[in-house]
Amino acid sequence: MCIGRDFSSSGFLHSSLYMLLHNLICSHFQIRSASDAVLHIIATMHDYPTVGHLVIENSDYIIDSICRQLRSLELNPDVPNVLAAMLSYIGVGHSILPLLEEPMRAVSMELEILGRHQHPDLTIPFLKAMAEIVKASKQEANALLDQTKSYCEDVKSRKLNLEKRKEKFFDDSGSYSDESVGKGLSESGMQIYTNDVHMQIEWETMLFKMNDFRRFRQTVGSIAGSCLTAATPLLASANQAASLVALDIVDDVFLTVAKVEDAYKHEKEIKEAIEHVAHVCSFNSLKDALDVDADETTENRLLPAANKVWPFLVSCLRNKSPLAVRRCANTISNIVQICGGDFFTRRFHTDGKHLWSFLSTSPFQKRAPGSLEETHLKLPYRGGSASSGDSAAEISDLKVQAAVLNMLADLARNKHSASALEAVLKKVSGLVVGIACSGVVGLRDASINALAGLASIDPDLIWLLLADVYYSKKRETPGPPTTGEFLEISEILPPPLSSKGYLYLQYGGKSYGFDIDSTSVESVFRTLHTQIFSSQMYS
Structure with missing residues (x-):
């Protein structure tokens, strides 16, 4: 530090930055604290407001060092933690995103089957780096979506x-005569703006800025993909920690891709506006720039990504790890609401059984061993999950069921995602009514x-399933005779022949x-009558 700015010009800064960042993840507090202090001193000495700046x-030097270390993980097993620390602790990931493509490729290779086999202890550190x-x-x-939207406006x-200026010009000059109408708007525009070089340059600058947005959007979308x-x-990993980090990554990826696609829509509107101006004003150089820069590729990442990830989400549910299942239910809810329910209607009908199975058994009463799901054959090298005898705690099962119920509520309330439940609405409604009417408080x-x-999807169905139970129970409790003109609902609804005859059991299954x-x-019937059914009567 004594040599001042010569510390940087002599090359010491570039050679020491990676080492200082590496020490930020050291297990010893004194070393971490000293590294942090040195980084702040260097930043102040070189007139940077923060360590992030x-x-x-100097991010190109740091990324280059990280890429070199990634090529020899046996000698540098801490490099994924260094990458994660640089992105999370200092918070500069969004500013150096284009530089992360190369280390991203190395991280992706390490998370493939061969990489996980060679360095199993580095799987979670690499996942955490990827999460950052x-x-x-x-x-x-x-940020890109906000900028693109603002620029589009x-x-x-x-x-x-x-x-408006063109219309005003026509009004002032009286150009809207029968003779000028035949010339067309384009020809008139040529007369007004063809020689306006400054305006052409202005619109070409807009096109170049739009291209910058497009290139950065493609970079962000590529990294997310x-x-x-x-x-x-x-x-689908049996390692719960790896599965949870992967779920976090998938959640953030879908939010990212959704924003990228929205930004693409604004870009299309910008390009259409520029093309319109180029045509109306006969800006030939702008037309040429548009032709050279023509990009016919469409931004369609969201639904293919959902199609790719769905089987693995189902596998995550089948692992039956309580914490992972709860997190997976939340991820499914987010993905369906982002992508729209129509895409998932068939998938819920086919694979929804893995979700509904969590709602078919009370956490306080386990099924008999003979009624448990068939145990699938596992290959000898696969790590086995907990045996069927090692059941989860009751509170864990309770939280899993609450997570699935909350997922259903979120999907049903959102009109964009409600259609995902159309094919299974009766099944799901029957299961939920059975839980609501039980003693599991x-x-x-x-x-x-x-x-x-x-x-919010079908209030009549929910009322009918609840009323079937409510008035059947009410019929069992004799009340005073009615003298009114109309019969009681309990007298109109046919009573179930047995305890298995309730509609919710016929729809939802045992x-x-x-x-x-x-x-x-x-309690449930009166609560929903107050919140939902009474308002439906008068709507």
Whole structure:
């Protein structure tokens, strides 16, 4: 530090930055603290406001060092942690995103089957590094969408002003005669703007800026796609920690890709506006630039990504790890709401059984061993999950069921995703009604929330399933005779022939441990009547 700015000009800065960043992940507090202090001193000495700015200005050297270390992981097993520390601790990932493509390729290779086999202890560190890269991509995608949207509005405003100026010119010059009408708008525009060099340059500058947006959008989308490709197989991992980090990555990737596609739509609007101006004003150089830069590729990443990730989400559910299942249910909810329910209608009909199985058994009453699902044959080199005898704690099962119920509520309430449940609505409604009417108090709020959501799709179905139970139980409790003109609903609805004759059981199928509790039936029916059904009567 004594040599001042010569520290940088002599090459010491570039050679020491990676080492200082590496020491930020050291297990010894004194070393971490000393490295942090040195980084702040160097940043101040070189007039950088923060350590992040120091890293950004020298990011090419740091990334180059990381790429070299990634080529020899046996000697440098800490490099994924260094990458994660640089992105999370210093928070510069979004500023150096284009430079991350090369290390991203190396990280992706290490998360493939061969890489995981060669360096099994580095799988989670690499996933964490990838999670930081995806967070940076998401941040950049959000900023890019805002910038593109704002620029689109600006371009449209300029286009509108130009058209108003042209109309005003025609009004002032009296050009709207019968003779001038035949010339067409394009010819008139040529007379007005063809020689306006400054305006042509202005619109060409707009085109170049749009191209900058497009290139950066493609970079962000490419990095997000690479992260999804690498993390998707880990969703089905028997290692719960790896599965959870992979789920976080998938969540962020879909948010990123959705923003990227929205930015692409604004880019199309910008290009259409520029093409319109080039045609109307006969800007030949602008037309040539548009022709040279023609890009016919469309931004269509979202649904292919959903198609790719769905089987692995199902595998994650089948692993039955409570924490992973809860997180997976939330991820499925987010993905379906982003992509739209129509794409998932058939998938819920085919694979939904793995979700509904969590709602068919009470956490306080386990099925008999003979009724458990068939145990699948596992290859000898596969790490086996917990045996069927090692059941999860009751509270864990309760939280899993609450997570699935909340997922149903979120999907049903969102009109964009509600269609995903169309093919399984009766099945799901029957299961949820059975849970709501049972004595499992810990699921009452979640089941009422789910029923309220499902009622936004088909309130008549939910009312009928609940009323069938409510008035059947009410019939069992004799009341005073009615003298009114109309019969009671309990006298109109046919009573079930047995306890298995309720509509919710016919729709949802047999459940285990969710026996009807009269108090719960009364509470749920009255709550939903107040919140949902009474408003439906007068709407």
